[in-house]
Amino acid sequence: MKYFTLDNVSPEQLQRVTVPLQVTVSGPENISRSIELPPFPPEQLGDQQFCEEIGIRYPYIGGSMAKGISSAAMVEELGKAGMLGFFGAAGLPYHTVEAAVDRCAASGVPFGFNLIHSPQEPDLEAALATLYIEKNVHLVEASAFLALTLPLVRYRTHGIHRDVNGSVVTPNRIMAKVSREELAERFFSPPPEKFLQQLFQEGALTAEQVSLAATIPMAQEITAEADSGGHTDNRPAMALFPTIASLAVRMQKKYGYPVTLRVGLAGGIATPASAAAAFALGAAYIMTGSVNQACVESGTSDAVRKMLAATRQADVTMAPAADMFEMGVNVQVLKRGTMFPMRAARLYELYRTYESVEAIPATERDKLEKNVFQATFTDIWRDTREFFLKRDPRQVERAEREPKHRMALLFRWYLGQAAHWAKDGAANRTIDYQIWCGPAMGAFNEWTAGSFLESPDQRRVATVARTILYGAAVITRCNFIRFQNIRLPADFSIEPLEDRQIKEYLA
Ligand SMILES: Cc1cc2nc3c(=O)[nH]c(=O)nc-3n(C[C@H](O)[C@H](O)[C@H](O)COP(=O)(O)O)c2cc1C
Numbered sequence: 001m002k003y004f005t006l007d008n009v010s011p012e013q014l015q016r017v018t019v020p021l022q023v024t025v026s027g028p029e030n031i032s033r034s035i036e037l038p039p040f041p042p043e044q045l046g047d048q049q050f051c052e053e054i055g056i057r058y059p060y061i062g063g064s065m066a067k068g069i070s071s072a073a074m075v076e077e078l079g080k081a082g083m084l085g086f087f088g089a090a091g092l093p094y095h096t097v098e099a100a101v102d103r104c105a106a107s108g109v110p111f112g113f114n115l116i117h118s119p120q121e122p123d124l125e126a127a128l129a130t131l132y133i134e135k136n137v138h139l140v141e142a143s144a145f146l147a148l149t150l151p152l153v154r155y156r157t158h159g160i161h162r163d164v165n166g167s168v169v170t171p172n173r174i175m176a177k178v179s180r181e182e183l184a185e186r187f188f189s190p191p192p193e194k195f196l197q198q199l200f201q202e203g204a205l206t207a208e209q210v211s212l213a214a215t216i217p218m219a220q221e222i223t224a225e226a227d228s229g230g231h232t233d234n235r236p237a238m239a240l241f242p243t244i245a246s247l248a249v250r251m252q253k254k255y256g257y258p259v260t261l262r263v264g265l266a267g268g269i270a271t272p273a274s275a276a277a278a279f280a281l282g283a284a285y286i287m288t289g290s291v292n293q294a295c296v297e298s299g300t301s302d303a304v305r306k307m308l309a310a311t312r313q314a315d316v317t318m319a320p321a322a323d324m325f326e327m328g329v330n331v332q333v334l335k336r337g338t339m340f341p342m343r344a345a346r347l348y349e350l351y352r353t354y355e356s357v358e359a360i361p362a363t364e365r366d367k368l369e370k371n372v373f374q375a376t377f378t379d380i381w382r383d384t385r386e387f388f389l390k391r392d393p394r395q396v397e398r399a400e401r402e403p404k405h406r407m408a409l410l411f412r413w414y415l416g417q418a419a420h421w422a423k424d425g426a427a428n429r430t431i432d433y434q435i436w437c438g439p440a441m442g443a444f445n446e447w448t449a450g451s452f453l454e455s456p457d458q459r460r461v462a463t464v465a466r467t468i469l470y471g472a473a474v475i476t477r478c479n480f481i482r483f484q485n486i487r488l489p490a491d492f493s494i495e496p497l498e499d500r501q502i503k504e505y506l507a
Pocket of ligand 1: 062063064065066067069088089090114116141142143144177225227228229230231266267268269287288289290291293435436437438439440
């Protein structure tokens with residue numbers, strides 16, 4: 001079979017996605033025909049009803065990044081650009097999150113906050129859920145949940161009522177991020193009866209509210225998270241997404257919800273091609289993370305932004321996570337320019353092998369104190385003890401009873417500090433930076449090499465988002481051509497575009 005070729009079409013015409021395009025194609029034996037391409041603006045990618053409900057123009061979301069790396073400034077910039085940002089509340093003290101809520105609420109743009117499951121700090125998880133209720137934060141990204149919890153159900157069902165038309169209104173929306181189908185099933189199910197009864201007993205829900213809550217899903221939207229920066233199960237998007245999407249259809253039928261269940265995709269998205277692929281899979285929206293950390297608005301240091309700009313596809317690896325260290329949970333981090341992944345892995349190995357810090361052979365212990373901790377274990381324990389006495393004294397009591405737990409807290413000190421050193425750009429600790437990052441970063445750097453976006457100080461979160469999304473619309477429209485057996489010019493490619501160019505093309 002021979003291909004048709006495009007006649008008289010300039011790359012610029014292909015890029016003007018809001019204008020209908022009449023093209024002539026020539027094929028074998030001088031056959032030529034004419035086809036018309038409809039306009040395809042970026043708004044048409046994804047689920048427009050979802051965008052309408054959230055109050056955004058484009059199906060693009062900046063995912064939560066812990067410790068305020070997805071900062072209030074980032075949330076505001078995405079909001080102003082007609083997209084959505086989640087503030088990275090994980091790992092921050094309560095009063096910092098509270099101040100960020102006030103700032104985002106005053107900004108006048110749509111926004112959301114992260115509610116991360118904190119098995120080590122259940123009180124903080126409950127306090128944040130209450131804060132979000134009290135401060136009218138109506139959109140939350142729930143992540144890292146292994147099962148549903150009472151604070152999460154309290155948040156979701158708070159204020160549930162029927163409107164004058166008899167429809168059930170649920171003021172608080174949860175977008176759940178998961179990489180496993182069992183968890184997705186829990187979020188697409190109504191809130192568990194035992195929690196509803198508990199809230200009823202407490203007086204937090206009326207009997208009528210309990211019966212209304214039984215008719216809604218815990219989360220109307222689930223973000224299927226494939227191989228990503230930070231906590232990840234390293235699932236390939238191509239395999240994960242269809243499974244969660246078909247679960248949404250099954251759960252919709254099973255419960256007959258009056259609202260439509262939706263699935264978005266996160267993990268590995270940082271280029272027009274990957275964004276177009278996500279929408280082709282059927283994603284209601286896309287979510288990015290790694291690429292946003294590299295942007296000027298992120299709450300990390302310039303030193304980290306520079307390292308991220310030099311990251312290539314294979315420069316990331318898995319390393320033990322500070323928050324679930326003892327459980328052997330890993331996070332995806334940068335390995336180029338830092339020894340953190342190696343050092344953290346060694347600490348985990350020692351933790352598995354020995355029952356206490358004192359049981360570690362003296363030469364190894366000395367090396368750790370000198371090179372890794374740069375302080376004696378006695379000094380580190382003094383600081384760690386003080387920290388936990390204020391935050392969670394039960395940890396200190398347990399550590400003083402169980403030497404292995406004391407060792408875990410000491411090692412977690414290093415893992416925790418390593419993220420702070422990176423975020424603060426500590427010059428004497430570069431080699432220990434813990435930088436959460438996925439392969440998306442390398443893909444973005446490869447795509448933007450040689451363009452204005454190569455430079456870290458040009459990477460503005462909304463500009464990056466717009467050029468990815470706009471490029472995805474161009475690719476998607478070009479696919480209408482490709483799938484009719486028509487060849488695109490071999491040198492046609494989607495370049496990173498500045499805001500003013502995109503504006504011009506969309507005019
Ligand atoms: C620096 C960093 C910190 C993150 N912290 C969180 C977090 O606290 N809570 C959360 O739900 N997801 C967190 N994520 C995941 C992102 O929200 C997003 O789902 C993910 O990065 C998307 O995949 P990508 O990195 O391939 O773009 C983090 C990701 C990065 C890169």
